[in-house]
Amino acid sequence: MPLLSIQNLQVKYRVKNKEIHAVNNISFDVEQQDSVGIVGESGSGKSTLAMALLRLLPERIAEVSGEVLFAGENLLTLDDARLKARRWTEMAVVFQKSMSALSPVHKIGYQMADIYKVHVKTATKEQAKARILELLEMVNLPARVYTMYPHELSGGMMQRVSIALSLMHNPKLLILDEATTALDVVTQGQILKEIMQLEERLNIARIMITHDMSVVATTCKKVAVMYAGNLLEFGLVKDIIAAPEHPYTKGLLQSIPALKGERGELIGIAGYLPDLSKSPSGCIFADRCPSRKPTCETETPIRRTLADGRMVACHIAGS
Numbered sequence: 001m002p003l004l005s006i007q008n009l010q011v012k013y014r015v016k017n018k019e020i021h022a023v024n025n026i027s028f029d030v031e032q033q034d035s036v037g038i039v040g041e042s043g044s045g046k047s048t049l050a051m052a053l054l055r056l057l058p059e060r061i062a063e064v065s066g067e068v069l070f071a072g073e074n075l076l077t078l079d080d081a082r083l084k085a086r087r088w089t090e091m092a093v094v095f096q097k098s099m100s101a102l103s104p105v106h107k108i109g110y111q112m113a114d115i116y117k118v119h120v121k122t123a124t125k126e127q128a129k130a131r132i133l134e135l136l137e138m139v140n141l142p143a144r145v146y147t148m149y150p151h152e153l154s155g156g157m158m159q160r161v162s163i164a165l166s167l168m169h170n171p172k173l174l175i176l177d178e179a180t181t182a183l184d185v186v187t188q189g190q191i192l193k194e195i196m197q198l199e200e201r202l203n204i205a206r207i208m209i210t211h212d213m214s215v216v217a218t219t220c221k222k223v224a225v226m227y228a229g230n231l232l233e234f235g236l237v238k239d240i241i242a243a244p245e246h247p248y249t250k251g252l253l254q255s256i257p258a259l260k261g262e263r264g265e266l267i268g269i270a271g272y273l274p275d276l277s278k279s280p281s282g283c284i285f286a287d288r289c290p291s292r293k294p295t296c297e298t299e300t301p302i303r304r305t306l307a308d309g310r311m312v313a314c315h316i317a318g319s
């Protein structure tokens with residue numbers, strides 16, 4: 001059984017008298033110790049997908065349907081108490097600015113211990129402190145961070161504290177939502193390397209949301225390519241980067257500057273994301289697709305599995 005199985009996940013935001021189809025019928029699995037990068041341009045629904053998985057979207061603004069099976073249990077229908085127990089203890093999320101949730105007037109250690117005691121109610125002060133110091137060490141922070149205030153930390157240190165918090169209860173799944181995007185490339189590289197080492201040691205699977213394909217290429221086993229709320233291609237990074245099938249994935253890869261070798265021409269993808277309040281009659285990417293044919297404008301492509309096991313939703317891919 002996969003650790004996480006997402007089946008036909010849909011999220012609609014209700015805005016005035018419109019419905020925004022932010023996530024449309026998405027299905028994929030995350031295995032134990034897997035690392036799945038979710039890529040797509042801004043507005044493609046990546047964060048909405050992450051929030052929906054953890055059931056963090058308020059019901060009054062978003063309608064979520066489908067199934068999110070975590071270790072076989074549907075998180076979307078789980079009662080609140082069980083869901084709360086699973087969040088943090090079994091699945092944890094790190095956002096780009098997770099630390100902004102911390103109070104500026106209390107020391108880091110004090111706040112971390114407080115959060116620890118929410119789930120481990122019987123923990124003594126000493127036990128909580130010992131665990132926090134262990135976590136700080138795990139993310140390569142000096143013990144003195146325990147007695148520091150949030151404003152005394154650099155951006156990289158803050159994200160390390162957020163990662164330490166997420167590891168507090170030994171989760172099986174970590175979701176990183178642009179968690180290292182705002183950092184300089186050197187710090188980002190160091191933190192990602194450390195995360196990969198921790199995953200291996202602690203047996204953790206990771207979903208990583210980013211708009212940076214090169215980060216996915218270097219840190220993930222699998223990639224999910226999203227566009228306007230739809231999953232267009234999903235499979236092993238090594239297969240997809242070597243030979244992308246979906247024209248959108250090809251466009252994304254051509255938009256990344258090569259670090260080594262000859263300088264090639266950078267090709268962007270012309271056009272804009274479609275209006276998500278309207279349902280297209282054919283493929284969601286048809287308007288911008290350089291390879292479209294007449295069927296693409298009239299028929300929604302169904303998901304197909306190609307010989308190497310990748311999923312692609314496109315009329316022309318694989319032909």
Ligand SMILES: Nc1ncnc2c1ncn2[C@@H]1O[C@H](COP(=O)(O)OP(=O)(O)OP(=O)(O)O)[C@@H](O)[C@H]1O
Nearest residue numbers: 013015020022041042043044045046047048049276
């Ligand atoms: N609370 C909300 N109410 C209405 N629409 C929303 C809400 N949050 C997001 N959306 C819309 O849902 C779509 C997907 O947004 P989302 O933030 O999930 O995309 P994203 O791929 O994570 O983008 P980014 O990389 O910029 O964070 C966008 O069209 C966005 O405008």
